[in-house]
Amino acid sequence: xxxxxxxITGMGVRSPLxxxxxxxxxxxxxxxxxxxxxxxxxxxxxxxxxxxxxVPDFDPRRIPRKHRRTMGRxxxxxxxxxxxxxxxxxxxxxxxxxxxxxxxxxxTVGSTAAEEAFWREVIETGSARxxxxxxxxxxMSHTVAANVAMYLGLSGPMIxxxxxxxxxxxxxxxxxxxxxxxxxxxxxxxxxxxxxVMAALVFDVMGGASASFNDRPEATPRPFDRDRDGIVVGEGxxxxxxxxxAHARARGASPIARVLGYGATSDAVNxxxxxxxxxxxxxxxxxxxxGVAPEDVDWVCAHATGTPVGDAAxxxxxxxxxxxxxxxxxxxxxxxxxxxxxxGIEAVAAVEAMRRGVVPGTRNLEHPxxxxxxxxxxxxxxxxxxxxxxxFAFGGVNTAVVLGRAEG
Amino acid sequence: MDxxxxxxxxxxxxxxxFELDAEQVVxxxxxxxxxDLDSLDAVDLVVALEKAFGIRIDAKVVEKMQTVGDIHxxxxxVFESGEFPAAAPEPAREAGK
Numbered sequence: 001x002x003x004x005x006x007x008i009t010g011m012g013v014r015s016p017l018x019x020x021x022x023x024x025x026x027x028x029x030x031x032x033x034x035x036x037x038x039x040x041x042x043x044x045x046x047x048x049x050x051x052x053x054x055v056p057d058f059d060p061r062r063i064p065r066k067h068r069r070t071m072g073r074x075x076x077x078x079x080x081x082x083x084x085x086x087x088x089x090x091x092x093x094x095x096x097x098x099x100x101x102x103x104x105x106x107x108t109v110g111s112t113a114a115e116e117a118f119w120r121e122v123i124e125t126g127s128a129r130x131x132x133x134x135x136x137x138x139x140m141s142h143t144v145a146a147n148v149a150m151y152l153g154l155s156g157p158m159i160x161x162x163x164x165x166x167x168x169x170x171x172x173x174x175x176x177x178x179x180x181x182x183x184x185x186x187x188x189x190x191x192x193x194x195x196x197v198m199a200a201l202v203f204d205v206m207g208g209a210s211a212s213f214n215d216r217p218e219a220t221p222r223p224f225d226r227d228r229d230g231i232v233v234g235e236g237x238x239x240x241x242x243x244x245x246a247h248a249r250a251r252g253a254s255p256i257a258r259v260l261g262y263g264a265t266s267d268a269v270n271x272x273x274x275x276x277x278x279x280x281x282x283x284x285x286x287x288x289x290x291g292v293a294p295e296d297v298d299w300v301c302a303h304a305t306g307t308p309v310g311d312a313a314x315x316x317x318x319x320x321x322x323x324x325x326x327x328x329x330x331x332x333x334x335x336x337x338x339x340x341x342x343x344g345i346e347a348v349a350a351v352e353a354m355r356r357g358v359v360p361g362t363r364n365l366e367h368p369x370x371x372x373x374x375x376x377x378x379x380x381x382x383x384x385x386x387x388x389x390x391x392f393a394f395g396g397v398n399t400a401v402v403l404g405r406a407e408g
Numbered sequence: 409m410d411x412x413x414x415x416x417x418x419x420x421x422x423x424x425x426f427e428l429d430a431e432q433v434v435x436x437x438x439x440x441x442x443x444d445l446d447s448l449d450a451v452d453l454v455v456a457l458e459k460a461f462g463i464r465i466d467a468k469v470v471e472k473m474q475t476v477g478d479i480h481x482x483x484x485x486v487f488e489s490g491e492f493p494a495a496a497p498e499p500a501r502e503a504g505k
Contacts, residue, residue: 066444069448069449069452130459133447133451134448
């Protein structure tokens with residue numbers, strides 16, 4: 001039974017393929033790739049993967065130094081995306097500072113680059129004297145949420161969701177909960193992450209990073225494709241303004257979409273190996289929470305990162321719920337895996353899909369070899385009223401968000 | 409390193425690390441009011457000065473400084489004395505929480 005929706009009144013994004021929702025979605029429809037080769041990763045012996053999906057041409061100088069000094073790259077992405085979202089929603093300064101606007105924003109960890117610099121200083125000098133006062137503020141796991149709150153003057157609750165690749169969806173779920181419970185009138189919700197070789201290295205040693213396409217970066221990752229060989233780490237941020245609909249209307253704002261429901265489960269089976277049952281339960285819980293039947297869903301924006309095991313498990317879970325009736329596609333083929341940011345970026349894309357009536361296909365999907373879902377590799381034009389967006393993470397974390405069209 | 413090198417280096421740190429306009433960085437400029445530097449910046453300024461000059465600076469001394477000229481005078485004094493002050497056992501830092 002539906003527990004009530006919340007309005008989405010604004011959104012902001014930074015991604016390997018664009019710094020606005022429109023730019024990003026145009027690139028998705030055009031089938032562009034944000035993946036490139038990182039030759040300098042050669043410095044790390046035995047690292048197989050050399051591909052990543054960076055945010056190009058990001059100029060942090062638009063953030064004043066006094067704010068920027070406590071931010072690593074992930075927090076900077078989060079702050080500029082949140083600022084864009086707040087501005088798009090028309091949230092006035094007085095409202096932002098009213099105590100009724102919250103931050104629910106996640107990242108895998110804090111800034112890995114800042115943490116690397118911290119330990120490099122300590123190890124190279126054997127001393128604590130070279131550590132800057134702001135180092136920890138960039139490293140701490142709630143750095144994105146804290147910096148967004150500080151920058152925008154948010155004085156409602158602050159929630160930092162740090163569950164790796166599920167961080168954004170958890171934040172959106174938390175944001176929906178805050179609005180439903182009346183604990184906030186509006187929530188800046190989503191996630192941000194930065195590309196650092198550590199994440200690529202971690203997936204690499206676990207056999208989960210793409211290493212066969214280093215000379216053809218645009219050909220990887222390959223979600224649901226038989227030749228997929230793993231994750232390509234990306235970066236960026238995706239932030240929504242989730243707002244109580246009556247509150248939005250009272251201040252003259254119109255919803256651009258809605259958050260209808262959220263579902264989450266834990267596998268408690270294996271830290272790294274995905275379990276289709278847990279994934280399916282999360283999707284069913286989200287649908288139930290939204291009051292939506294599987295046949296009412298117009299697009300499943302799948303987590304599918306391009307790993308052999310993960311994509312197959314997700315396809316199996318989704319097939320059991322949706323059969324072959326709903327187009328299922330992953331944006332990872334275009335954007336790589338933006339980790340803690342992916343759910344936020346995917347939600348922004350979902351809102352844009354609902355606005356335009358077209359679903360992006362999965363880039364690099366040529367030969368599907370998973371459960372027989374409807375897996376378009378090219379855009380599909382269709383009315384998009386309801387989108388399910390899934391994200392899963394190490395530790396058996398399964399999440400699904402249900403988004404609805406504004407007019408729906 | 410002579411006195412003018414010391415002053416040039418300090419001013420360069422203030423301009424580059426703290427993104428100040430070179431015209432702002434004059435001896436009489438107040439660190440807090442004119443340059444908007446705070447206690448977190450004071451800690452980072454100590455780190456930058458120590459690295460640039462290869463000396464040790466008592467963070468508590470820097471926190472008490474009022475102007476750019478005070479920093480000039482302090483670092484020049486360190487060089488002219490030929491004795492680098494030992495680090496404070498517990499440098500005053502922004503309280504963590």
